[in-house]
Amino acid sequence: MKADIPHPPDPQESLGVLLGLVRSELVRAMEAELASKGLDLRFTQFLILKRLGMLGPMTASELARAVELDGGAMTRQLDHLEGKGYLRRCPHAQDRRALRIELTAAGEALWRELTGCNERVLAAAQRSLGETERRRLHDYLERVLHALRDKH
Amino acid sequence: MKADIPHPPDPQESLGVLLGLVRSELVRAMEAELASKGLDLRFTQFLILKRLGMLGPMTASELARAVELDGGAMTRQLDHLEGKGYLRRCPHAQDRRALRIELTAAGEALWRELTGCNERVLAAAQRSLGETERRRLHDYLERVLHALRDKH
DNA sequence: GAAGAATATTTGTCAAGTCAAATATATTCT
DNA sequence: AGAATATATTTGACTTGACAAATATTCTTC
Numbered sequence: 523m524k525a526d527i528p529h530p531p532d533p534q535e536s537l538g539v540l541l542g543l544v545r546s547e548l549v550r551a552m553e554a555e556l557a558s559k560g561l562d563l564r565f566t567q568f569l570i571l572k573r574l575g576m577l578g579p580m581t582a583s584e585l586a587r588a589v590e591l592d593g594g595a596m597t598r599q600l601d602h603l604e605g606k607g608y609l610r611r612c613p614h615a616q617d618r619r620a621l622r623i624e625l626t627a628a629g630e631a632l633w634r635e636l637t638g639c640n641e642r643v644l645a646a647a648q649r650s651l652g653e654t655e656r657r658r659l660h661d662y663l664e665r666v667l668h669a670l671r672d673k674h
Numbered sequence: 675m676k677a678d679i680p681h682p683p684d685p686q687e688s689l690g691v692l693l694g695l696v697r698s699e700l701v702r703a704m705e706a707e708l709a710s711k712g713l714d715l716r717f718t719q720f721l722i723l724k725r726l727g728m729l730g731p732m733t734a735s736e737l738a739r740a741v742e743l744d745g746g747a748m749t750r751q752l753d754h755l756e757g758k759g760y761l762r763r764c765p766h767a768q769d770r771r772a773l774r775i776e777l778t779a780a781g782e783a784l785w786r787e788l789t790g791c792n793e794r795v796l797a798a799a800q801r802s803l804g805e806t807e808r809r810r811l812h813d814y815l816e817r818v819l820h821a822l823r824d825k826h
Numbered sequence: 827g828a829a830g831a832a833t834a835t836t837t838g839t840c841a842a843g844t845c846a847a848a849t850a851t852a853t854t855c856t
Numbered sequence: 857a858g859a860a861t862a863t864a865t866t867t868g869a870c871t872t873g874a875c876a877a878a879t880a881t882t883c884t885t886c
Binding site: 716718743744746747750751769770771772 | 871872873874875876880881882
């Protein structure tokens with residue numbers, strides 16, 4: 523993510539920089555939380571397992587779109603996670619091009635652990651925001667996202 | 675950033691994912707804006723030039739901290755930008771270890787162009803937010819950032 | 827003022843992501 | 857049906873950033 527350096531002052535950062543800072547701190551915090559539980563998982567891998575845990579088996583491309591990851595990168599992450607025994611590539615019943623990615627028992631168990639980590643980190647991150655403020659933050663971010671996607 | 679794929683539905687994304695999505699769209703939008711002006715600059719390079727333009731000459735490490743970039747990565751970005759003639763590495767008057775990075779005339783000119791791009795993209799991104807909401811968004815993000823940094 | 831600790835820069839190595847090409851299969855159109 | 861087009865997955869080449877080691881210089885402390 524970045525080198526471990528003292529925090530710079532941040533007097534009125536632009537939105538782009540600020541978003542980057544918040545995200546990288548969040549990723550760092552999440553990876554630290556995972557490491558403290560003895561889990562060797564990167565943030566991307568956590569996201570993949572989370573998706574599968576929450577939404578059930580799906581195609582590799584669906585997964586890739588869901589976590590905003592390139593198809594090639596997804597293939598390699600699946601190799602990795604399959605190698606660790608957390609998921610399985612099964613043939614897809616309707617589409618012989620596609621794969622059905624599903625969690626193994628170990629993957630399900632891991633996912634249950636991950637849920638806790640995730641909640642703790644998010645709670646810590648938002649601890650200075652009230653309920654209304656959290657909803658607003660979410661709302662604003664979604665509106666910015668839509669504004670960027672639906673150009674003009 | 676990511677492959678060019680149709681936008682997935684995003685029903686109640688978690689904060690981590692949402693931040694990533696917004697940031698990557700913003701970066702993509704900014705790079706597209708730069709490209710449309712015929713400029714071949716990545717987002718990181720834009721950030722570096724912006725810092726130098728706004729704050730004046732500074733050390734390579736100050737610059738690295740300011741844009742949250744690793745020192746090694748900064749060296750290579752400086753190589754690149756110096757090669758393109760946008761900046762110069764000068765000896766530092768007080769500290770012989772350090773460099774004084776300053777924009778060339780071409781760099782200054784480029785910076786003036788960049789300012790416009792930056793403002794257009796940020797305005798587009800926030801166009802659905804009112805003045806109060808923009809301030810709130812900024813405020814919330816900074817509070818989240820501080821919460822993550824000052825653990826407990 | 828000299829030893830030790832800290833900082834600035836550069837370089838090598840590695841991990842992860844993007845892009846483009848290759849292959850296999852589905853879908854659409856005529 | 858057959859052709860053209862689109863999608864799913866994999867792989868290789870390339871880029872970028874993180875981390876660690878090396879070197880030069882400055883700061884601290886005894």
